[in-house]
Amino acid sequence: MDFLIQLFDKTIIGMIYSYFYHNMHNNMSEIKIICLAGATGSGKSALAAKLGHELDGVVINADSRQFYADFPIITAQPGPDETALCPHLLYGCLPATQKMSAGQYAQKASACIDEVLRQGKIPIVTGGTGLYFRALMHGIADIPPVPREVRQKWQEQCRELGSHALYDSLRNLDPDYAAKIHPNDRQRITRAMEVAEATGKNLTWWHQSQSGKRDLRYLYLGLGATLKELEPVLRRRIDVMLDNGALEEAKAALRHCADPKAPGWSGIGCAELFRALAGELTIGEAKDLWYKNTRAYAKRQLTWFRGEPDLRWIEKDNYNGILRMIKNLTITQG
RNA sequence: GCCGGGGUAGCUCAGUUGGUAGAGCAGUGGACUGAAAAUCCACGUGUGGGCAGUUCAAUCCUGUCCCCCGGCA
Numbered sequence: 001m002d003f004l005i006q007l008f009d010k011t012i013i014g015m016i017y018s019y020f021y022h023n024m025h026n027n028m029s030e031i032k033i034i035c036l037a038g039a040t041g042s043g044k045s046a047l048a049a050k051l052g053h054e055l056d057g058v059v060i061n062a063d064s065r066q067f068y069a070d071f072p073i074i075t076a077q078p079g080p081d082e083t084a085l086c087p088h089l090l091y092g093c094l095p096a097t098q099k100m101s102a103g104q105y106a107q108k109a110s111a112c113i114d115e116v117l118r119q120g121k122i123p124i125v126t127g128g129t130g131l132y133f134r135a136l137m138h139g140i141a142d143i144p145p146v147p148r149e150v151r152q153k154w155q156e157q158c159r160e161l162g163s164h165a166l167y168d169s170l171r172n173l174d175p176d177y178a179a180k181i182h183p184n185d186r187q188r189i190t191r192a193m194e195v196a197e198a199t200g201k202n203l204t205w206w207h208q209s210q211s212g213k214r215d216l217r218y219l220y221l222g223l224g225a226t227l228k229e230l231e232p233v234l235r236r237r238i239d240v241m242l243d244n245g246a247l248e249e250a251k252a253a254l255r256h257c258a259d260p261k262a263p264g265w266s267g268i269g270c271a272e273l274f275r276a277l278a279g280e281l282t283i284g285e286a287k288d289l290w291y292k293n294t295r296a297y298a299k300r301q302l303t304w305f306r307g308e309p310d311l312r313w314i315e316k317d318n319y320n321g322i323l324r325m326i327k328n329l330t331i332t333q334g
Numbered sequence: 335g336c337c338g339g340g341g342u343a344g345c346u347c348a349g350u351u352g353g354u355a356g357a358g359c360a361g362u363g364g365a366c367u368g369a370a371a372a373u374c375c376a377c378g379u380g381u382g383g384g385c386a387g388u389u390c391a392a393u394c395c396u397g398u399c400c401c402c403c404g405g406c407a
Contacts, residue, residue: 040371063371064369064370075371099368099369100370101368101369101370102368102369103367105368106368128371129370129371130370131366131367131368134366134367135368138367139367140368143367143368145368146368180366181366181374182373182375184373184374184375185374185375187370187372187373187374188366191367195368203367206367207367266369266371267371269371270371271371293371294371296371297371297372299363300370300372301371303364303365304366304370307365
């Protein structure tokens with residue numbers, strides 16, 4: 001009996017030891033890139049720029065909206081204060097008519113990371129788009145682009161027949177994926193249908209054959225902030241953005257692209273100001289809606305990041321602690 | 335003061351030939367594999383303005399009082 005207990009103990013100790021051993025070797029030492037996530041308004045941009053300055057790093061965008069060139073103010077892209085501190089990549093480089101995607105992002109960001117590492121600097125990937133972080137760090141299925149006609153066809157089908165009808169078809173084509181999503185989820189249902197038609201393989205097949213996973217040694221940090229803390233910040237930020245010319249920015253963007261359905265216009269703040277400019281809402285109503293949507297978005301982000309197993313929460317007030325942790329874990333020679 | 339409309343969930347409102355009520359939005363939690371600032375899911379006890387009356391039973395009918403909106407004075 002004693003023998004068995006001893007054996008059991010040894011096994012447990014062995015498991016614990018190997019867990020830490022692997023963690024130390026795979027995640028903790030030789031960290032080469034820093035990922036800084038957090039809800040909108042939590043102060044990522046300022047912190048990232050400061051860290052970039054301190055550590056000789058380069059900030060790389062991980063925010064789907066901050067790609068859009070027409071909306072630097074409304075999407076809270078890093079301003080002169082930040083860009084003066086260190087180089088910033090992948091900000092403000094997309095026209096409102098063009099779409100970004102998680103796969104495209106992973107490729108672009110990956111290329112940027114390689115370049116930054118080649119320069120012997122530290123990539124600091126910063127943003128609020130959880131899916132982009134995941135695509136970058138864990139890879140994403142290597143699905144070829146779906147032709148526009150195919151995509152449009154399924155969107156129309158969904159509109160005409162309803163999502164439930166398409167869901168029934170999907171259950172035949174891809175029962176496993178259908179089981180994971182809801183019959184009301186038009187976006188995921190149409191996506192599954194278009195991929196199946198365009199590639200001849202269903203999404204489950206693609207997800208299982210996932211490639212593009214890189215062996216990135218990353219430190220995944222989440223800037224902690226509760227919704228309660230964020231609320232006043234987000235409320236105030238809207239006024240600050242308007243003072244800084246958000247409305248003029250939207251007007252100017254309208255000259256480049258007047259289609260409210262264009263990818264660039266779907267951002268929070270952009271959509272509300274578009275409706276205000278169209279006379280559909282007063283500025284006051286637009287502001288209220290803008291705030292509501294921003295708050296709801298921050299809440300969704302918190303839900304996402306809370307569920308990320310390898311994310312470590314950090315406190316914004318503890319700058320020196322953050323710096324010390326990063327320096328301990330980072331080998332800078334690239 | 336008179337006439338009319340109204341007071342129902344945090345907000346906007348629906349409904350009940352009288353059998354104690356439900357949508358949207360908001361809120362909370364959650365999901366998330368190429369639109370992700372997107373898309374979607376789950377969660378609904380509220381002195382039905384107060385009081386009194388009719389009734390087996392009132393949020394609904396009657397009376398009365400209070401409050402809001404519009405019109406007339």
